[in-house]
Amino acid sequence: PKKSCANVTNLAKNAKKLGQDDPRRITHSFKVGLALTLVSMLFYVQPLYDSFGSSTMWAIMTVVVVMEFSVGATLGKGINRMLATLLGGSLGFGVQQLATLTEKEDHSIVIAFSLFIIGAIMTFVRFFPGVKAKYDYGFSIFILTFSLVSISSYRDDYIQILACKRLLTIIIGSFLAMIVSICIWPVWIGEDLHNLVASNIEKLGDFLEGLGEDYFDESDGTKTVTNKSFADKYETVLNSKTREETMANLAGWEACHGRFRFRHPWKQYLKVGNLTRKCAYKIEALDCYISNDPGNKIKDSCQYAGIESGKALKELSSAIKSMTWFSTTTKAHIANAKGAIKSLNSLVKENTREGIDVLEIVPILAVASLLTDVIISIQRISEAVDE
């Protein structure tokens, strides 16, 4: 009993954390509940039920399946479902008409054969990358509707009327889900993508700005702790590709809203995201040298270069966020960082003339060289943001 009690409090804590991390999860849950209650009205109101009958259940199914977290996903699924039902149903009728041309005993053979062929072809089409990204759900519903209509026609002569009723209830359900999704606390996935890309750049900027403290203020006990949290921060930036691509696909379904124009260049976000990740790979390599003890005067230049490039990244991030563009300050920061690396290099040159051991300064040199790469990739990001 004690253990299960602990389990319950644990569960409650997790649930609270989930809600606090993103309060939109709670509102989304209520939205689903609301949409379900609204669609159930089709059952309670006598005139509505009289016209649709048991087809009403298709409206409920549609609401449950189509209601997704973001507006983009809901619109995509709703449009996919409506179109696929229409097209799949039409093809089903076509097969039925074809079957009636043959003798009664052959009907089942014609239907079974067409099921096999259409099912196989449509399943293969789903493997096309472009189809998979945007219309996978639609093709699944297409196969479903086609199978139902063509098979049912074998048993039921009034299948036309039934199928039309179903299509109508599916349209009602889809529109209900889309309206609830858009009108009540909408979650725009495009905005999420926008913020994700900007915050990823900001995270890298934070790290570079913090380079001074973490790298060079060595030998205090808290170091390992902060290092760990850095690796965690990275994890999300480094592995954001799949997530960004899904989001950009879904964002394509969202028409213009707020700050985003119709046909907003979502692909540009993927480009910026790719460059951000490339920059992150370099910083990840840089991160390894943090554990090494430089113990050298050169650190000031390194630190300065880190801070300046960090500032440039942050500038870029806020430029994306506000969708305005101040290239001059960013360029100044990049130039400063480059200058720091240059003075670092000349410092190294002087030091080696004084006969210092080269192997000792290898980590420093590696850091400097990686920082140069980081700065170059920052420049590339800034060019991509500019577009």
Place this chain on the structure above:
Amino acid sequence: PKKSCANVTNLAKNAKKLGQDDPRRITHSFKVGLALTLVSMLFYVQPLYDSFGSSTMWAIMTVVVVMEFSVGATLGKGINRMLATLLGGSLGFGVQQLATLTEKEDHSIVIAFSLFIIGAIMTFVRFFPGVKAKYDYGFSIFILTFSLVSISSYRDDYIQILACKRLLTIIIGSFLAMIVSICIWPVWIGEDLHNLVASNIEKLGDFLEGLGEDYFDESDGTKTVTNKSFADKYETVLNSKTREETMANLAGWEACHGRFRFRHPWKQYLKVGNLTRKCAYKIEALDCYISNDPGNKIKDSCQYAGIESGKALKELSSAIKSMTWFSTTTKAHIANAKGAIKSLNSLVKENTREGIDVLEIVPILAVASLLTDVIISIQRISEAVDE
């Protein structure tokens, strides 16, 4: 007409390529067609149709939705669907019983209220990461079945019999899909994961072995071309995390088969995969220096280190593939690579004593230092594989 003709040939080419890249896509398409044809028998055979009636359509829906590319995904969806239908239907009856306790006019209020509450709670539960990974589909079906049963009970008094028939047809459909998926050219996602992890390691090994040719045989025109293909190869290794996690989740549904024991440690693959990616990040950083011209005697050591560490990685990859473990040869390769880096360092030391310009050898030093890191991460991978 010419343009559309070109489009068609283009489409055919793409389709051919899709099929050649993975012939299992073609067999899967035929499997779906076969499963659809088999399930349609429920309609044609009179005694079967007499017992199930129009509920037969749920079997068709189940087959279309449950049939997935891999055995793991099919099993996961099938089991989720059957359990969720059973539980959701039971809860729906519970609500119906609760409603009959009240007066006739209040029935709709009780049902609408419970719909709102259960819909909202279940939607929120779907956000738990553990639930999302394995039971997301089940929860969606749970909400669906619960809504259908509880709402239908308002109109239909024989809902129990209808719901039981539906449950039965859903079980038939799920089993049909699972049997076709397992018995005819099965696609084990666990094996795919196994091969993916091994081939990712192998790709890195290939790159390191090829380091000599690409990095050091500079100044021929083909260089940029090969560089490009490297970056492409990387793309998949660097961004494999999400894919690997999905695959490991699905693999959890597959019971023992072939070389894999029941409760195969799929998580270990994720660990090896993570370490592989970390190693890839370092190599990605190394890759930047390929464009620099070293022009130095030191290159032999670098090349040797690259080849040896590449061999070690390939050894690891084939160890994973064959599930046998020869640690001695791998260790020898790692030791060789380390020795090469050591001799490289001492070479650098000698050269600088002779008063060479330090800045010139910075790229070399960076390569050496990165190679050391690569070797360390290879050691980590080999430890993880060993477990």
